[in-house]
Amino acid sequence: MAKAHPRCAVVGAANIDIGGFPAGRLSMQDSNPGRIALSAGGVGRNIACTLSRLGVEVELIAALGRDAFAETIRADCMRSGVSLALSPTFEDAGSSAYLFIADAAGDMQLAVSDMEICARLTPDALKPRLDALNGMDAVILDANLSEETLCWLAPRLTVPVIADAVSTAKAGRLRNALPWLRVLKPNAIEAEALTGVAVADDESVWQAMRALVDAGVERVFITLGERGVCCGDALQGLVLPGPSVKLVNATGAGDAFTAALAWAELRGLDLRQSAMAGLAAAAIAVEAMQTVSPDMSEAALTRRMAQLAGPA
Numbered sequence: 001m002a003k004a005h006p007r008c009a010v011v012g013a014a015n016i017d018i019g020g021f022p023a024g025r026l027s028m029q030d031s032n033p034g035r036i037a038l039s040a041g042g043v044g045r046n047i048a049c050t051l052s053r054l055g056v057e058v059e060l061i062a063a064l065g066r067d068a069f070a071e072t073i074r075a076d077c078m079r080s081g082v083s084l085a086l087s088p089t090f091e092d093a094g095s096s097a098y099l100f101i102a103d104a105a106g107d108m109q110l111a112v113s114d115m116e117i118c119a120r121l122t123p124d125a126l127k128p129r130l131d132a133l134n135g136m137d138a139v140i141l142d143a144n145l146s147e148e149t150l151c152w153l154a155p156r157l158t159v160p161v162i163a164d165a166v167s168t169a170k171a172g173r174l175r176n177a178l179p180w181l182r183v184l185k186p187n188a189i190e191a192e193a194l195t196g197v198a199v200a201d202d203e204s205v206w207q208a209m210r211a212l213v214d215a216g217v218e219r220v221f222i223t224l225g226e227r228g229v230c231c232g233d234a235l236q237g238l239v240l241p242g243p244s245v246k247l248v249n250a251t252g253a254g255d256a257f258t259a260a261l262a263w264a265e266l267r268g269l270d271l272r273q274s275a276m277a278g279l280a281a282a283a284i285a286v287e288a289m290q291t292v293s294p295d296m297s298e299a300a301l302t303r304r305m306a307q308l309a310g311p312a
Ligand SMILES: Nc1ncnc2c1ncn2[C@@H]1O[C@H](COP(=O)(O)OP(=O)(O)OP(=O)(O)O)[C@@H](O)[C@H]1O
Pocket: 166, 186, 187, 188, 223, 224, 225, 226, 227, 228, 229, 242, 243, 245, 247, 250, 251, 252, 253, 254, 255, 256, 257, 278, 279, 282, 283, 286
């Protein structure tokens, strides 16, 4: 039976996003009057905060610098009930940050991503934390970790491992860790990067899903943006369309999906129910402006899942 108070660790990225939004038309090589917004982000942090909202006790292991960004990340995690007690601080490195300038429509025009500190979560840094990780009910990894770390850690975890592929550039880092994954969530282009199967239509997404199951992943969920999800295990495969949503901001929908997959794993849900949990969490996520929706809760998730399932 599922535990009443499950505990979960997320090992991955926590960072600070700094956005510049010009008041009028963006003028290059110029100082643009406008608004500057700072917020916490990072795939690992987003998943951790969503899981905490779903009633799971969460430990986030992310590399932090000794700087103001780290303090902001700490304050954000504290507000969300996410513990950073096992997160190492590196004196000589800047915390992970993403600096971007948007145009008048809010679309990113230029960005600098400084995530080098993620590489500090080496096997040596995680070795002293391995027992704590294996004391959890599940562990979530994001592909911001290095390939070396992912391939060292995954086989040493004795609890279910859930992984988010993060981006096409980073997804391949998970390739040699696939046999140790209970759950993997790539989007379509990340699945393509991982399998080499050009994902263009229903047939090829199915092929990519099967290739990942054949590579040893127990449950694969390839998210397809507004088209929903294609998922499968060794016995079955399903394509579930996404629900109709009032789209506000799609950023972070995938992270909410992965968090819900972890929640479903902790609850012992089957493949279809897990996919429904992912779709329901993503729907709640895209209907909020924030990356982690203030409306996310276990009650809201189960309500949305019931709506998805339709009348009994
Ligand atoms: N435009 C949209 N309209 C409706 N639902 C969406 C939309 N975009 C995403 N979703 C929902 O979110 C889920 C995950 O989205 P997607 O496949 O884009 O993941 P992702 O690329 O990992 O996202 P992220 O940018 O958060 O990493 C989808 O399966 C779907 O349920």
